[in-house]
Amino acid sequence: MLKLIDVETCYGNIRALKGISLNVAEGEIVSLIGANGAGKTTTLMTISGLVPISSGQIFFNNKRIEKTDPDKIVAAGISQAPEGRRIFPGLSVLENLEMGAFLRADQREIRKDMDYIFDLFPLLNKRRHQAGGTLSGGEQQMLAISRALMARPKLLLLDEPSLGLSPLMTNQIFEMIKKINSEQHMTIFLVEQNAYLALKLSHRGYVMENGFITLEGQAAALLTDNNVKKAYLGI
Amino acid sequence: MKLAEEFKKSFFVALWFMLLTFPIMVVQVNTIENVVIWRWHNIILSGLGSFLLSFCWQLFLRRKGHSTPAAQASASRLQHLMAEPRLYRPALIILALFALIFPFVFSHYQVNIMTTALIYVMLGLGLNIEVGLAGLLDLGYVAFYAVGAYSYALLNYHFGLGFWTALPVGALLAAFSGILVGFPVLRLRGDYLAIVTLAFAEIIRLVLENWNAFSFGPSGISNIPRPGFFGMALTPEQSAIYMYFLLIVLCLLTIFVIRRLQYSRIGRAWVALREDELACQAMGIDKTKAKLTAFALGATWAGMAGVLFAAKTTFINPASFTFLESAMILAIVVLGGMGSIPGVIIAALALILLPEYLRVFSDYRMILFGAALIMMMIFRPQGILADMRKKYEFHKMKDSRIN
Numbered sequence: 001m002l003k004l005i006d007v008e009t010c011y012g013n014i015r016a017l018k019g020i021s022l023n024v025a026e027g028e029i030v031s032l033i034g035a036n037g038a039g040k041t042t043t044l045m046t047i048s049g050l051v052p053i054s055s056g057q058i059f060f061n062n063k064r065i066e067k068t069d070p071d072k073i074v075a076a077g078i079s080q081a082p083e084g085r086r087i088f089p090g091l092s093v094l095e096n097l098e099m100g101a102f103l104r105a106d107q108r109e110i111r112k113d114m115d116y117i118f119d120l121f122p123l124l125n126k127r128r129h130q131a132g133g134t135l136s137g138g139e140q141q142m143l144a145i146s147r148a149l150m151a152r153p154k155l156l157l158l159d160e161p162s163l164g165l166s167p168l169m170t171n172q173i174f175e176m177i178k179k180i181n182s183e184q185h186m187t188i189f190l191v192e193q194n195a196y197l198a199l200k201l202s203h204r205g206y207v208m209e210n211g212f213i214t215l216e217g218q219a220a221a222l223l224t225d226n227n228v229k230k231a232y233l234g235i
Numbered sequence: 236m237k238l239a240e241e242f243k244k245s246f247f248v249a250l251w252f253m254l255l256t257f258p259i260m261v262v263q264v265n266t267i268e269n270v271v272i273w274r275w276h277n278i279i280l281s282g283l284g285s286f287l288l289s290f291c292w293q294l295f296l297r298r299k300g301h302s303t304p305a306a307q308a309s310a311s312r313l314q315h316l317m318a319e320p321r322l323y324r325p326a327l328i329i330l331a332l333f334a335l336i337f338p339f340v341f342s343h344y345q346v347n348i349m350t351t352a353l354i355y356v357m358l359g360l361g362l363n364i365e366v367g368l369a370g371l372l373d374l375g376y377v378a379f380y381a382v383g384a385y386s387y388a389l390l391n392y393h394f395g396l397g398f399w400t401a402l403p404v405g406a407l408l409a410a411f412s413g414i415l416v417g418f419p420v421l422r423l424r425g426d427y428l429a430i431v432t433l434a435f436a437e438i439i440r441l442v443l444e445n446w447n448a449f450s451f452g453p454s455g456i457s458n459i460p461r462p463g464f465f466g467m468a469l470t471p472e473q474s475a476i477y478m479y480f481l482l483i484v485l486c487l488l489t490i491f492v493i494r495r496l497q498y499s500r501i502g503r504a505w506v507a508l509r510e511d512e513l514a515c516q517a518m519g520i521d522k523t524k525a526k527l528t529a530f531a532l533g534a535t536w537a538g539m540a541g542v543l544f545a546a547k548t549t550f551i552n553p554a555s556f557t558f559l560e561s562a563m564i565l566a567i568v569v570l571g572g573m574g575s576i577p578g579v580i581i582a583a584l585a586l587i588l589l590p591e592y593l594r595v596f597s598d599y600r601m602i603l604f605g606a607a608l609i610m611m612m613i614f615r616p617q618g619i620l621a622d623m624r625k626k627y628e629f630h631k632m633k634d635s636r637i638n
Contacts (some may be wrong), residue, residue: 050516074519082517088510099507102500103519151519 001026001187002047002078002155007056007066009039009046016042018211019056024155024189029181031190031198031219033232034208040191041083043208044157047189048080049073060155075103079153081144083160083191089133093124096132096143100150110150117146120176138169142176149180155187156180162194170194174201195232199223207232241293249286256281334483338476346475350547352587353482354540359567359579360489361536366565367574367622368502369529370509372429375416375436376564379409379534381443381556383541388456388551389449398462402542409538410531417530421523424512436561444553455552459545478547485543489536490576496532497574505529566604570611572618581619 002024009017016039024030034040045051047058049070058066065073079100088096097117101110118125121142127135132143141161148156161177162170174197180186192198199205199219207215207228215228222228260277264270338346358380365373386408387401396404416435420428443450450456461474462481469477496502504525507515516522545551563586571582590600611618 048517050513069521070516071519071521074517079519080517082513086511086514086517088507088514090510091506099503099518102503102507147518 001061002189003057003059004043004047005057005059007043007046007058008054009042009051010054011042011051015054016211017046020208020211020213022206022213022216024187026187027181027185028204029177029188029190029202031192031202031205032208033192033195033198033205035232036193037210038208039211040208041159044080044083044159044189044191047073047157048078071103074151074153077152077154078157079148079151079155080157081141081148081159081161084163085137085140085144087132087135087140087143087147089131091132093128093130093132093135093143096147097150100147101152103151109152113150113152117149120179121146137164138166138173141165141169141173145173145176145180149186153186155189158188158190160191160193162192162197170197177201195228196223199228237297241290241297244293245286245289248289249282252285253278253282338479343472343475346479348588348591350475350479350482352584353479353486354544354547355564355567355587356486356580356583357482357489357536357540357543358564359571359583360486360493360576361533361540362564362568363571363574363576363579364493364496364505364536365529365533366568367572367579368497368509369505369525369533371526371529372425373432373530373533374429374558374561374565375432375434375439376533376537377556377558377561378416378432378436378439379412379537380541380544380560381436381439381553382409382412382534383538384545384551384555385443385450385456385541386538387542387545388459391459392456398460398542398546402539405542406535406538409534409541413530413532413534414527417527421526433558433561436556436558440553440556443556450553453552453554455550455554457550459549459551461549462546478543482543485539486580490580493576497576501525501528566608570608570618572621574622575618575620578618578620578622 004020004022006019006021007017008015008019020039020043022030022032032040032043042051046053046066049065049068049072053066056066057064060073060076060078063076065076065078068076088099091099094114097114098110101113104110118128123139124142124146127139132140135143141163145156145158145161148158158177161173165173177188177190178201181188190198190202199222202219205217205219205222206213207222215222215225217225223233257278260281261274263272263274265272337349341349358376361379362373362376365371365376383405386405387396387398390396390401390404416432420431423431444453446452461469462477464477504515504520507518507520508522508525508529512522515525544555548555567582567586568579570586571578571580590597593600593603596603
């Protein structure tokens with residue numbers, strides 16, 4: 001479904017991605033793990049078109065999208081919950097969700113999706129008229145994921161959903177991610193620092209270091225891999 | 236305990252004030268007889284005065300600190316009252332009647348200043364698109380105003396274009412210049428954007444001032460015709476009344492269009508842009524388009540206001556389009572409450588009409604203006620009438636699963 005071939009991305013003179021290749025198949029949860037500054041977020045931003053690509057190719061459903069504008073990429077079916085949640089602080093929960101459905105015009109379907117989201121996250125329903133900025137970190141993360149879902153994407157990109165959350169809240173969010181994947185057959189590409197949780201949740205995984213992909217494989221295999229254990233799991 | 240502390244604070248304030256005002260209040264140099272007159276009694280007066288003021292101010296602040304929730308409740312109560320149809324409908328009708336009979340009851344002079352105030356209402360509402368809705372801080376809004384005014388003046392001078400043709404042309408040219416500034420500043424935001432727009436306004440003003448062959452330089456353009464009324468010749472008094480009604484109609488049009496824009500797709504895109512640029516893009520909103528339309532549509536109203544200004548005063552020169560003018564319009568938007576249409580209207584009327592009616596204090600205008608702004612920052616940072624967005628209510632549907 002999503003395929004990156006030799007993707008390079010630079011910020012000025014600094015090469016953040018030094019030629020990475022990966023692919024995500026339909027219905028999968030794939031996670032990209034790695035340390036700070038490895039280039040995980042840059043990978044997601046490049047896929048979304050928010051950061052210009054330097055070289056390489058990105059295919060989405062067999063169409064090249066590496067030179068496409070960010071809004072066209074969302075229209076094509078890739079939706080992102082950006083790092084640090086980035087919800088609209090002055091807008092209410094409902095308005096935030098509406099923004100997620102910006103490119104859609106089918107009011108009935110939008111309402112249905114909203115009901116589905118309120119079923120998934122009843123907490124958001126309680127706070128529907130509250131300003132986004134007044135929510136707690138966990139609620140904001142729920143809102144960020146829900147907002148990305150409102151675009152009815154074919155591929156959901158999640159950037160560090162565990163960032164700044166308590167372990168309990170992280171578990172809850174990850175349960176929901178699993179549920180979204182199994183109930184809606186949503187393809188999910190997940191970037192995480194919490195390697196253990198991410199790999200437990202995913203089908204497959206990639207390990208990133210300094211702008212390269214150093215390891216890839218089935219998530220279960222990566223969990224038992226000695227290098228991964230040493231570097232990321234602290235065992 | 237607290238009182239003693241405030242006493243001490245006020246004492247130091249008074250001391251500081253006495254020192255500051257020493258040169259102007261005490262020393263008086265008589266240059267004719269070469270003597271210095273020391274007016275020592277003044278320092279005591281200024282000391283006592285500032286002490287009392289500071290003391291009252293601190294007592295007031297403390298009381299406000301205790302009663303903040305209640306004050307906020309009363310503020311939102313005011314807004315709820317405004318939203319009550321039984322109350323605001325009669326109020327609107329009274330307002331409309333007042334606007335209708337105003338020019339026939341009051342003098343020529345009153346009608347003229349009201350017309351000026353209405354021009355600022357238009358300007359404030361236009362800038363509100365850029366600053367209030369899209370969050371693009373524009374310190375050079377006056378540039379678009381100048382483009383509008385000069386396009387009418389020059390087109391009339393060279394080609395004899397009438398007011399009614401110049402109005403849309405001026406609006407278009409202003410919108411075009413809005414896009415022109417918009418392109419280079421697409422990647423900027425916040426302070427940097429403000430600096431570039433400020434520079435753009437200065438460029439426009441300097442060009443108008445120095446390019447004599449094009450704009451007649453500082454001496455400006457005079458004898459700009461007033462708008463015609465179906466070919467009839469109007470006396471200055473009639474023409475003033477005509478301008479007044481013209482502006483009322485155009486202001487209503489502005490309010491209507493901006494209200495529609497605010498709740499439209501593009502309005503929502505602007506709000507997203509204001510709240511968070513990156514998230515806005517992640518929602519699939521075309522950032523470039525949103526920014527450029529905000530600049531273009533904001534500038535359109537300034538262009539129209541410019542044409543009206545030229546037609547009203549029948550004379551324009553670059554001195555009418557200085558940075559102070561931009562600051563004034565921005566102050567209207569900030570005082571009124573960013574994004575709020577009634578707030579901006581009230582602020583525009585207050586800021587333009589009050590200095591006219593309080594001519595007695597004209598020497599202290601800027602001091603009072605500054606004091607008012609500081610008071611607003613402390614007591615109502617959200618503006619006179621904060622923007623209240625429409626609330627959407629969703630009711631659960633029967634089958635609520637996506638399949």
